[in-house]
Amino acid sequence: MKQLPPEFYSLMEELQAVDFVLVELTLYLDTHPDDYESIRQYNTFAKQRGLLKKKIESCYGPLQQYGNSYSGYPWNWDDAPWPWQL
Template structure:
């Protein structure tokens, strides 16, 4: 696993955390327009980053969430607990 791949995974985790945090906040503050704008911004950023990652390194999720190039790429990457950050 190269440094760029690890960097992209870290950024994906950071943005996912931000989306989760904003999602929880919006559950109790649904009228907060700024929070909703932030959520939509980060959700879009996350989608683009995941798409970029998958183009270079293969799928992040299975069960129909991510497509794979031939041959099946899911088993090529190390499992999350095997990655040294």
């Protein structure tokens, strides 16, 4: 497996933390749908996630399959490490 720079791993760690917050806020909002502050937090983290994903993919390649991420040329889905290998 190819070695990637330390920035890749710190960006992936940040993305995982943001994903965790989004999952927790989703679960909370399922039972508290009128909590304006939590909805605001959710939208803030959703925007942050989009920016992180874009930054990671522009430097290191796609994170998701099935049209959720663009592929570079040549097809680069077999470039390791894959997100679940971290």
